[in-house]
Amino acid sequence: MQRYIERSKAGEIQKSLQNNPVTALVGPRQCGKSTLVRHILQNNKDALFLDLELPSDMRKLADAELFLGEHTRQLICIDEVQLRPDLFPLLRALIDKDRHPGRFLILGSASRDLIRQGGETLAGRIHYIELTPFTWSELQNDKSDKNRDFKKHWWRGGFPPAFLAPEDSQSDTWRRDMIQDYLSRDIPSLGFTMPIPVMSRFWKMIAHYHGCIFNASKIGQSMDISHNTVRKYLDILEQTFMVRVLPPLEINLKKRLVKSPRIYLRDSGLLHTILEIDSMTELYGHPVFGASWEGWCIEQIIASLPLWQPFFYRTSSGEEIDLVLVRGKRRLAFEIKASLTPHLSRGFADTVKALKPERAWIVCPMTDTGYPISSGARVLGIKECLKELGAI
Template sequence: MIGRPEDEARLQSALGRSPVVVLSGPRQVGKSTLARMVVDPPRANTFDLEDPRDLSRLGDPTLTLSGLEGTVVIDEAQHRGDLFPILRVLVDEDRRPGRFLVLGSASPDLIGLASESLAGRVTVLELPGLRLDDVGVSHLDQLWLRGGLPLSYLAASDQLSAQWRDDYVATFLERDLGNLGVRVPATTMRRFWTMIAHYHGQYWNASELARSLGVSRPTIDRYLDALTDALVVRQLQPWYANLAKRQVRAPKVYVRDPGLLHRLLQITDREDLLGHPKAGASWEGFIIEQFLAAAGVADPHFWATHSGAEIDLVFSRKHQRIGLEVKLSDHPRMTPSIRNAIADLELDLVLVVHAGADTYPLADRVTAVAAADLLSGSMADF
């Protein structure tokens, strides 16, 4: 068991102010475990909607739920989207904080219905994989290789971790996507997800992937949206600036968990990873996901021009516009691309995140930051 104090604090805070809290995240990320750590409800207050017995108990949800005291936990709630209007009625009758904790495996309907039916009554949280703060700085390489799904990270060996992730991918494709309403053959979606892995960190080219799979462009976009809604793929949107330069307008795509990325690429151990052509892109995606989870950036973007200038992440913090550039290098250097980004986007600060051990000024408004320092510290330090 790995403690997750930051996620515990976020969930406790949400339950302390909102009648309904929706906690979403991909399968096996630890939602149910976190709920037990924070709430630990009695059996009568727990409903797992993948358990036929609990579905039977909710045959008349208004009658069953209205009589329960304390926090009620509803797990895998995407199986009963009709519950949200009922929760709204019950909450309007009794608006005490922390009345319902709703867990869901990243169904788009789960979040959509929660926002529509429970507006003003709900806090929506997303549970990421394990953070570097959770496992300790000395385990950064293991977290990068195995990813943040707890059972993958905690496996007794890299080989067993890889086998667990292979099983996860198979189950996700064969069962979980169907439960989320995605009606695509598992073999087709596996081919597509593997293609995404090879595109990891690159600009989205729907036409090229559509030709490879022999489907239409709208269909390939629908596949991408399905994996994005399931929180296993990130579409990082471009930042638009009012410039004369031609800017990239397609999103960049990433497999969000590096452990899943590595299995889709048939990478098992660190030696395989460091020798793979996608090692740099894998490191970039890993740092971006870890940083977004730790820093709580709400609306991240990247920026690029067709002439080659690019910055991996652009975001605002404390009235500053900040750029983040990721390098799989021990000694990063100042580049024309960074200078162009500072000038064109009027950036207040650029952080060049690298794999070395030291943090130091690189140029005016540019700091080279060790990945361990950035991810185990606070943005306030930079």
């Protein structure tokens, strides 16, 4: 049995249950939502847990009003709620009839936008929390194992079954099965009808564009589909937490800026499996090596500051910053390099000066103590970077 690893969102969930009638925990399938909730509720003997993937639990909601109405004083947890979006109007009516905190805890493997009715009918009654697969910070804080190597997390990704597998081969097998299940079961369960081979090929195409500017027309031409279909497929991958679409930072610097987003597969382990990279040694010589490190770092940094909005910055002349986090008038800049001796472009210092970030970092796969450079940025490893972000 795999041990439990503390999750950073546990406190936010408990606080939300004390303040909101409905708490929604969303994230990709198999990221640990059910495990986290069962751990939080293990001492709550009155909590009622329904898994809508179980036919027996789905049958209990055949007359949902009757069933839920008989458990008004219990916390009701509904897993895979995206399978029953018609429940949301009923939840609203039940809450308005008897409003008190901690009535419902709903779990979904799709974003709030994809579970459309949730945002429309439960406004003012619901608090959304996104759970990612394991982050590096969570694994660093795991008291049962202090000697974790970030390269293992980078290679395998953060999905609990993949990361905690005894061997790399078992981790890879799980990721392959997860990809197949996602294509054959998860997408159809959300109401999308599309040929599995086409979606599989599209996902692999996106993996090859990992870290690149998104060009719907170019991808459409390669696959012989329209650019509108490309955008539809990308939206599905984004709304199910498989892909991150990183928007460009649009500010008035009197420079021509790139206006198309960048795309990344959010889990590095899935990226490596889709591209059929069989080992860390093979990854070092693969063309996606730098982009893989970049995408993995971006996910760790964004997860550490969830209230900040993520962007990238790039001008038409090629000046760029890989990640810019923005909150109000504050900015943080990150350049990510897969080298222990990062080489920066001649325009990097000017770009930092133009953006005027509060802090700037160059994140590389080093374990030694970081050091400052002339541009005012600091070169450091991911562990030290996340530690500094924790103080912001």
